[in-house]
Amino acid sequence: MGEIFALLGPNGAGKTTLISIVCGIVNRSSGTVTVDGHDITRDYRAARNLIGLVPQELTIDAFESVWATVNYSRGLFGKPANPAFVEKVLRDLSLWDKKDAKAITLSGGMKRRLMIAKALSHEPRVLFLDEPTAGVDVELRQDMWAMVRRLREDGVTIILTTHYIEEAEAMADRVGVINRGEIVLVDGKAELMRKLGRKRLMLELRAPLASIPETFSRYALELSPDGGQLTYTYDNQSERPGVASLIRDLEAAGIQFRDIDTQNSSLEEIFVNLLRQEA
Known part of the structure; x- marks a missing residue:
């Protein structure tokens, strides 16, 4: 079983640089990088055969057909011709009816799909998706994520960077946050939201309050402007009393x-708070 790992960070944090180092596009200044035990420098052929990359930039031959582009990419990795596999990839990405079309005639979203087809052509076990849905409409985006989920079920590991935090929240199994070239945090999405997520309890009152009684100061409650709603914000790490205690005190x-x-809290709120703490 594979996993989907979301790498989050602001512009300039180092997401693309990190991916480029792992994929052998940029030379690292220090340290070691291995892919499934293969050093990316000493055993670069084995390492790169395991990796597929969908970069942010569209890098395709404008005058080649979709079919030729994907087959050529497969051949670059020394893979034998496999028309049935290439057809499956193109069908999964809704590109089959465009297989004879030249890349220059494709829409931006279709070109993005073609980039993904190229990355999958040699059957990688680790797939890097660097802002894969940039410029892709909603329908194509949904198809793309359905395909990514299928790849995960087939045992492929997907490393995803995205500015759409809601995508990371919906798709990722684990989340990493990078800022200024350093990994700030890596954790399972559910565990991250459990540890760092904040919860809000909203109570709609039967009768409005003019103010919050002093006896409730330990809860740091918020009262809506009309006095009709109380909000209690807490988290799993908080020393504040629990919800049950608040309910009992209100009834009393x-x-x-x-x-x-x-x-x-959404993953976006956690992400923003982490960056603020780093700043």
């Missing part, structure tokens, strides 16, 4: 509510 004080709603 005769403050009744008609509805309760809860919200969890």
